[in-house]
Amino acid sequence: MTREIRRLGVLTSGGDAPGMNAAIRAVVRACVHHGIKPYGIREGYKGLIDGQIEPMNARSVANIINQGGTLLKSARSQAFRTPEGRQTAFENFRSADLDALVVIGGDGSFTGATLFEKEFGIPVVGIPGTIDNDIFGTDYTIGYDTALNTVIEAVDKIRDTATSHNRLFFVEVMGRDAGFIALNSGIGCGAEEILIPEADRGIDHLIKSLERSDRTGKTSSIVLVAEGGKDGGAFEIAKTLEAKLPDYEARVTVLGHIQRGGRPSCFDRVLASRLGVAAVKTLMAGNSCVMVGVRNNAVALTPFAEAISKHNAIDDELLEVADIVSI
Amino acid sequence: MTREIRRLGVLTSGGDAPGMNAAIRAVVRACVHHGIKPYGIREGYKGLIDGQIEPMNARSVANIINQGGTLLKSARSQAFRTPEGRQTAFENFRSADLDALVVIGGDGSFTGATLFEKEFGIPVVGIPGTIDNDIFGTDYTIGYDTALNTVIEAVDKIRDTATSHNRLFFVEVMGRDAGFIALNSGIGCGAEEILIPEADRGIDHLIKSLERSDRTGKTSSIVLVAEGGKDGGAFEIAKTLEAKLPDYEARVTVLGHIQRGGRPSCFDRVLASRLGVAAVKTLMAGNSCVMVGVRNNAVALTPFAEAISKHNAIDDELLEVADIVSI
Amino acid sequence: MTREIRRLGVLTSGGDAPGMNAAIRAVVRACVHHGIKPYGIREGYKGLIDGQIEPMNARSVANIINQGGTLLKSARSQAFRTPEGRQTAFENFRSADLDALVVIGGDGSFTGATLFEKEFGIPVVGIPGTIDNDIFGTDYTIGYDTALNTVIEAVDKIRDTATSHNRLFFVEVMGRDAGFIALNSGIGCGAEEILIPEADRGIDHLIKSLERSDRTGKTSSIVLVAEGGKDGGAFEIAKTLEAKLPDYEARVTVLGHIQRGGRPSCFDRVLASRLGVAAVKTLMAGNSCVMVGVRNNAVALTPFAEAISKHNAIDDELLEVADIVSI
Amino acid sequence: MTREIRRLGVLTSGGDAPGMNAAIRAVVRACVHHGIKPYGIREGYKGLIDGQIEPMNARSVANIINQGGTLLKSARSQAFRTPEGRQTAFENFRSADLDALVVIGGDGSFTGATLFEKEFGIPVVGIPGTIDNDIFGTDYTIGYDTALNTVIEAVDKIRDTATSHNRLFFVEVMGRDAGFIALNSGIGCGAEEILIPEADRGIDHLIKSLERSDRTGKTSSIVLVAEGGKDGGAFEIAKTLEAKLPDYEARVTVLGHIQRGGRPSCFDRVLASRLGVAAVKTLMAGNSCVMVGVRNNAVALTPFAEAISKHNAIDDELLEVADIVSI
Secondary structure, three states, X not given: OOOOOOEEEEEEOOOOOOOHHHHHHHHHHHHHHHOOEEEEEOXXXXXXXXXXXXXXXXXXXXXXXXXXXXXOOOOOOOHHHOHHHHHHHHHHHHHOOOOEEEEEEOHHHHHHHHHHHHHHOOXXXXXXXXXXXXXXXXXXXXXXXXXXXXXXXXXXXXXXXXXXXXXXXXXXXXXXXXXXXXXHHHHHHOXXXXXXXXXXXXXXXXXHHHHHHHHOOOOEEEEEEEOOOOOOOHHHHHHHHHHHOOOOEEEEEEOHHHHXXXXXXXXXXXXXXXXXXXXXXXXXXXXOOEEEEEEOOEEEEEEHHHHXXXXXXXXXXXXXXXXXXXX | OOOOOOEEEEEEOOOOOOOHHHHHHHHHHHHHHHOOXXXXXXXXXXXXXXXXXXXXXXXXXXXXXXXXXXXXXXXXXXXXXXHHHHHHHHHHHHHOOOOEEEEEEOHHHHHHHHHHHHHHOOOEEEEEEOXXXXXXXXXXOEOHHHHHHHHHHHHHHHHHHOOOOOEEEEEXXXXXXXXXXXXXXXXXXXXXXXEOHHHOOHHHHHHHHHHHHHHOOOOEEEEEEEOOOOOOOHHHHHHHHHHHOOOXXXXXEEOHHHHHOOOOOHHHHHHHHHHHHHHHHHHHOOOOOEEEEEEOOEEEEEEHHHHHHOOOOOOHHHHHHHHHHOO | OOOOOOEEEEEEOOOOOOOHHHHHHHHHHHHHHHOOEEEEEOOHHHHHHHOOEEEOOHHHHOOOOOOOOOXXXXXXXXXXXXXHHHHHHHHHHHHOOOOEEEEEEOHHHHHHHHHHHHHHXXXXXXXXXXXXXXXXOOOOOEOHHHHHHHHHHHHHHHHHHOOOOXXXXXXXXXXXXXXXXXXXXXXXXXXXXXXXXXXXXXXXXXHHHHHHHHHOOOOEEEEEEEOOOOOOOHHXXXXXXXXXXXXXXXXXXEOHHHHHOOOOOHHHHHHHHHHHHHHHHHHHOOOOOXXXXXXXXXXXXXXXXXXXXXXXOOOHHHHHHHHHHOO | OOOOOOEEEEEEOOOOOOOHHHHHHHHHHHHHHHOOEXXXXXXXXXXXXXXXXXXXXXXXXXXXXXXXXXXXXXXXXXXXXXXXXXXXXXXXXXXXXXXXXXXXXOHHHHHHHHHHHHHHOOOEEEEEEOXXXXXXXXXXXXXXXXXXXXXXXXXXXXXXXXXXXXXXXXXXXXXXXXXXXXXXXXXXXXXXXXXXHHHOOXXXXXXXXXXXXXXXXXXXXXXXXXXXXXXXXXXXXXXXXHHHOOOOEEEEEEOHHHHHOXXXXXXXXXXXXXXXXXXXXXXXXXXXXXXXXXXXXXXXXXXXXXXXXXXXXXXXXXXXXXXXXXX
């Protein structure tokens, strides 16, 4: 089955992720390649409701592959959660005479896309763009690899200064519900301990770990904390620990939105380029309400319903590696 | 089947690759974890012949995960290619009372390891460490991801200055026999054309591509050249092109050994940590003459014979993506 | 007047600063150049008391010019604040047969050095090494330039994501008593507002500034906060502001010790190389209790007493520039 | 004396330099601050002749302070070297009703500006923007500090791999007539030898230096070569040296236009912000045909005639430091 598409809209939705621009660029140029006219929708679903829809071409995405953020901007839209909002969005969509939609974002964005498709029959394909790597159906989300590098580059600098005895550095990273960033960047930066939602062994385990470090001659320790764990953020845990181990001096870094920006890594740019090209092909092949992802190095499709409801689990092998290499 | 190992040697061999230190660290700490005494052999096979074998411990690999190069240094050894050289190496190996060997390097290093195992029955496991990503049996070699980032960061800077009309930038990257670096970094940096050994379409195709860029309004173009292609390096191609297209002003950058160094990316550090831990486990499980790699996100074993003789092919999907996104 | 020096000790003291290694390297190599035997004292004054004094040579400082932190480590020493501690330090100094001392650190380190010179007549020269740039007698301290770059690289990433309306980013930087980091990195990163101890115009001024930004069409704002200002750190100010401006969503980043590490910038490496060479010359010329700094691009000497008691003032021109360019 | 300015044009000319955007931004916002209407002229003098003059405002320079290159683009203009070309430029200037001009560029750009002022009485002020730091009247040109960091970051990576014996790395940097980049980045990266036009001691000195390195135990050496020296570029010198020292294996890196791009350093951003603000003030104060620079940390004016005809000399102190720290 194939679908004829004359005009295609693309938008970015949800939190920014490095590589979103590379995905937009790939969608736009794949359209040009296939004779489809690409349109950019600004500020996500909000812009669809506000009618911010503009024609793009191969040159309008020049020199953006290396830029963080998103050229089309992203915004939250309460209005799109209402039937009235989606109705207005649909009317703008039709006024612009668009045939299909590519949504770059996270699972919240795919939920909105699913409703839009169900209510108005708009063919829509999703591209996973979020630093959290928490979307089922793809081994990697766009922006995740860059965020990992951002975290380890920051922690590398802390390591330079970690020469005094009994000094403890807490670094809070993103990942409210998913510990992928904390676990992988924790291995990557050589953290002595990693606190993630999926395998939070509590403050007492942390204390034991620090005592072991002390015995084995470590002069200082770096602890990575995923935001929103059960023991609180980095500042809370640092306070708790200082109360229990008064010899230790704790220093806290909260990386915050730094993790959402920055020039995308090569991995993210290539991933985004592949998925952008694949999204257009997938729409042309007649699919809808599916996400294009990468599984086992090949492009793979996952229905939105599955991408939203299922979750990638933390790999036990990685947890074991983290334990072993932090000895 | 399991093998008892009391003392294990580890060496790095061949060209440096970022992440080798992370692999050494993981091997050493996995040994400590399993009650094995780790020994570092300096300067690869050369050091094995010279008797540069020293005990290591968890602390001797502290603060190296973020360093490029290799703590154990790497060197070429003509002597190890001779039976006499390997005999001396074996005697040193036995004097140090080592039971097994981990070799971090490329296919040349695995060839040496194979001979060493055959002649003296030393159990040996390999870890793929090379920026070229040209080893069969693993989706990624250690150092490759970092090298890609190094290339795109360099080319990003060139892109900033590429504002004048009819300006042509040639950037020569590594990859004498394999175009993985050029192809992937070429997509990542948004190169207008990528010249790789596996799919070299010649100067004439390049000229056509530049003429197309001109028509579509590109003001300047960046061409990635893998060293050692049939039309020569970047300087040669630039000269040929300027002769054929006198309106163009060509500028050349030769990245050279910059690509072999630098702080490893998070991807390479995690990969190296996983493979280091897996190498020790693999030896303990009784295997020998195999390489530990990562395939489809899981650790996988490949016999040295296969890793050496077979080659990863360039993915057609990527070639197509490269063509489409460079419109 | 000249002084004959046969053996010279060098130590780093106080908080780490990028470029300290380059300064150590320059001191050691200048010694070698002048026929003086260089000795490294580990962990600052603490190591002097503990007798951690070791001979160095041109090769022992190889490959450190590009490393953050300090090879000789730094530590605080309560003991050195006591006459008994300094007596022990002096005995170790004499046992090692050292003739002179170079101290790399901040004003606290120079205070200790002054006492050591007064009590025991040890010739000592200081090199200003601190990221805060708050030492009188030098236009730049070693590490300051690198810290500025660290801050702006972090904030650049935040800027990528600052696309939504009414979003407010607070970034807390170091500088308890001196706003040099906040003011200069604030200009460098294009902060909308900069809160520094020397010119803290209070929350109300910040609110007015945000309202102006709103009127002139800014979609989001970045506020740099020097730690320890009168309105508290970034988290406190963010809370106060969200209470007063409920439409704004505030996001907080606390950079912390990231600012003390990282590869030194070229500026800091050259500065450290110049000052390290100058420190040895200054001792050879018979001086003592002086700091070598750079003023108006030339090496300049300042007595410790002056370097400790006086302070560089924030330049009014810079404050005005900050106001104008943040329109 | 003061001059009333209602509308002011700004252009960038000559080779790109990181920080030019920060300077444009400062000029534009200083105009807004003083009630002057700012106009951007694209592609330098070429755009002035072509009539590419557009109004700007505070928002049109948003989010550019951290970008390399120049928003206004830069181009060479043969036409502006002719009286006819300048006449057309003047007519466009008058049509746009502009009162004054700010030129950001190098000495070639100031030569053009001088003619334009003489022939048509247009008040013009220059801002030194070039990576070469070769303009008299300012201690630093915009872009120079960033270029130094670009070079040392590249060479740092080479240093990681420089572990084998008798290996020699040649790195060619920019600076056809001025060795500032080579000398300062050479000190910064710890180069064993630096070949600059101003103090080229020839191949024989280089050979002696390598022999000394050999004796003192250096395993490998890095040589920085300023392009266009009397012994040729890095490739030529490498060949000559390999012929004379067959034991050495030479590796060459040519950085090329990488040095002109990249995100500007904090130093360059602050410098550019100060000079942009100062340029507008200088015009308002009634000056013309002068360059605003920074001398001894303060803004200083230099007549174009002097800025063009005189040259900064290489500092002997730095040459001595380079010799000492490379021991």
